[in-house]
Amino acid sequence: MKIGLFTDTYFPQVSGVATSIKTLRDELERRGHQVYIFTTTDPNANEDQEAGIYRFSSIPFISFTERRIAVRGLFQATQIAKKLGIDLVHTQTEFSMGMIGKFVARNLNIPCLHTYHTMYEDYLHYVANGRLLKPIHVKEGTLAFCHHLDGIVAPSKRVLDKLTDYGVKSPIRIIPTGVDLQHYEAAATGDVRAELGLTADQPVLLSLSRLAYEKDVDTLIDQMPTILEAVSNAHLVIVGDGPAADDLHAEVARLGLQDHVTFTGEINNQNVNAYYKMADLFVSTSNSESQGLTYIEAMAADTKVVVASSPYTDDLINDPSLGKTFTTLAEFSADVIDYLQHPAAFPDKPELRQQKLHDISAAYFVDQVSAFYQDAVSRYVGTENKE
Numbered sequence: 001m002k003i004g005l006f007t008d009t010y011f012p013q014v015s016g017v018a019t020s021i022k023t024l025r026d027e028l029e030r031r032g033h034q035v036y037i038f039t040t041t042d043p044n045a046n047e048d049q050e051a052g053i054y055r056f057s058s059i060p061f062i063s064f065t066e067r068r069i070a071v072r073g074l075f076q077a078t079q080i081a082k083k084l085g086i087d088l089v090h091t092q093t094e095f096s097m098g099m100i101g102k103f104v105a106r107n108l109n110i111p112c113l114h115t116y117h118t119m120y121e122d123y124l125h126y127v128a129n130g131r132l133l134k135p136i137h138v139k140e141g142t143l144a145f146c147h148h149l150d151g152i153v154a155p156s157k158r159v160l161d162k163l164t165d166y167g168v169k170s171p172i173r174i175i176p177t178g179v180d181l182q183h184y185e186a187a188a189t190g191d192v193r194a195e196l197g198l199t200a201d202q203p204v205l206l207s208l209s210r211l212a213y214e215k216d217v218d219t220l221i222d223q224m225p226t227i228l229e230a231v232s233n234a235h236l237v238i239v240g241d242g243p244a245a246d247d248l249h250a251e252v253a254r255l256g257l258q259d260h261v262t263f264t265g266e267i268n269n270q271n272v273n274a275y276y277k278m279a280d281l282f283v284s285t286s287n288s289e290s291q292g293l294t295y296i297e298a299m300a301a302d303t304k305v306v307v308a309s310s311p312y313t314d315d316l317i318n319d320p321s322l323g324k325t326f327t328t329l330a331e332f333s334a335d336v337i338d339y340l341q342h343p344a345a346f347p348d349k350p351e352l353r354q355q356k357l358h359d360i361s362a363a364y365f366v367d368q369v370s371a372f373y374q375d376a377v378s379r380y381v382g383t384e385n386k387e
Helices: 016-030 074-084 096-108 135-146 157-166 181-185 217-222 224-230 245-254 269-278 293-300 311-316 329-341 350-359 362-386
Strands: 002-006 034-040 053-056 058-061 064-070 088-091 112-115 151-154 172-174 204-208 235-239 261-265 281-283 305-308 323-326
Touching (some): 002 074, 016 293, 034 064, 034 074, 034 096, 096 135, 181 293, 217 224, 245 261, 269 293, 281 293, 293 311, 305 329, 323 329
Parallel strands (some): 034 053, 151 172, 204 281, 281 305, 305 323
């Protein structure tokens, strides 16, 4: 099958969406499919080394300048897709490239599926500080985009429930994004702890995400004094960059935590495995995740996690050998302290771990996506024949 993935966000931009798309593309290509990326231009992209990637003129998105919006390409994308013989369009954004993808599918008379990656109600503050767009506008925009789609991938039940609440009628399947287990199970290269000035036996917490306000990294920092009262040599490593970075640095200084918190800035996606593996615990206080790709990356690297409770995380992390979920910040601090003080109290359970690795693998993820593709094609051909 020849598949066109339409996205506003792709590497070299760093995001969970870009990682999800690359995982999907790589695994589909391993199975013999031909996959083409239709995305925006990027000043940091090396287009001479991007086989199968087509970029369309774009500008930075308002108040979110590291993300871009295509400003042309409707007919050009259609011509390219027609020449390539695309069999199916899978959009990954509700904005410019998503709209272009729907246009291409309609004009080539082929199915169009969509993955709803982002809970936009958590991001309204990026536009006019939340004064212009309201949740009702997200609902209306979502309904408009999802109209006449042949299928929608929801990465979690939270996304499914939100789309159902909005009144979306297209077929929806919960298919969490998977990870390339070989990448995360591989031995980490280099001594990250030494590079960060940390000792081999120092208790290390890892936070890895875009440094955006909705990720609640400030809340995580604010819990460090409580954790340090019990584990005085604990250290928090914060990996990532973003609009909240300066404020987070200021919060660390305000609390006098400079000796206990390290900011690494953004790191290459190929190097994240080493950071997961050097940590004793992956931690997050964010409530804005549609799925939480970093959670399963940490699990794939065999690092326990402590993250906020949700239907998705409670199902994913259902045993202390994998990690814990919390509902209050007091629970969060207590769980972190428990793991750091008593690491031997939560031994690995091989059978459970193997089942979880299967469930979060890229192979299982693409098994489900491929089945959805085939069902969508069958329904589409059946409807076409009836007409």
